[in-house]
Amino acid sequence: MDTDKEILEIxxxxxxxxxxxxxxxxxxxxxxxxxxxxxxxxxxxxxxIDLKNYAYLSFSEIKNESIGLRFFTDRATxxxxxxxxxxxxxxxxxxxxxxxxxxxxxxxxxxxxxxRHDCNCDYIYKDQNIAQLTPKSKIEISDSYTIKGETVIYxxxxxxxxxxxxxxxxxxxDNKIYFEVTETIAKQLASKLYEEIALTGTxxxxxxxx
Numbered sequence: 001m002d003t004d005k006e007i008l009e010i011x012x013x014x015x016x017x018x019x020x021x022x023x024x025x026x027x028x029x030x031x032x033x034x035x036x037x038x039x040x041x042x043x044x045x046x047x048x049i050d051l052k053n054y055a056y057l058s059f060s061e062i063k064n065e066s067i068g069l070r071f072f073t074d075r076a077t078x079x080x081x082x083x084x085x086x087x088x089x090x091x092x093x094x095x096x097x098x099x100x101x102x103x104x105x106x107x108x109x110x111x112x113x114x115x116r117h118d119c120n121c122d123y124i125y126k127d128q129n130i131a132q133l134t135p136k137s138k139i140e141i142s143d144s145y146t147i148k149g150e151t152v153i154y155x156x157x158x159x160x161x162x163x164x165x166x167x168x169x170x171x172x173x174d175n176k177i178y179f180e181v182t183e184t185i186a187k188q189l190a191s192k193l194y195e196e197i198a199l200t201g202t203x204x205x206x207x208x209x210x
Contacts, residue, residue: 013066015118
């Protein structure tokens with residue numbers, strides 16, 4: 001595979017957003033979500049690539065242009081660029097059925113940031129804006145590609161709180177689930193911080209990958 005480095009970039013702008021107006025934890029969450037979106041997509045389409053010990057996406061820099069996040073590929077460059085272009089095509093066509101669920105869920109984190117800060121997110125490749133998320137963007141998948149059923153997920157609550165109350169839940173596979181709650185529920189769950197709990201509800205599975 002081509003080992004020449006490629007720069008993959010997202011840029012948030014509008015709504016007065018800039019690195020000095022956003023919590024460091026939010027920036028870290030964006031970096032992680034961008035990485036997980038691409039890594040999960042690469043894994044689904046190139047399962048032979050060792051994403052733990054061989055190929056990975058590296059963080060390059062934060063640019064003070066509203067908020068510009070740059071990443072570069074060091075190995076498996078073609079696979080990462082293909083994943084990036086698949087994600088941007090999904091955004092352009094508003095059709096996310098070709099992405100794995102972890103990619104969709106992490107893409108939602110980026111879309112929610114845009115909504116929360118009333119800003120746009122440009123996906124930039126070779127200095128060209130090729131796709132954009134806006135505060136009105138909805139990351140959804142057609143019901144025809146999914147099945148639903150009741151399930152239970154076990155894990156721990158890692159974080160509770162924030163100006164807009166949010167919960168960070170980590171399951172036994174080390175996957176993190178982020179969701180918003182009311183202040184009343186946040187207060188109730190705060191007493192369960194780091195304790196083993198069970199989430200019950202309706203889950204959605206991709207018919208192709210489950």
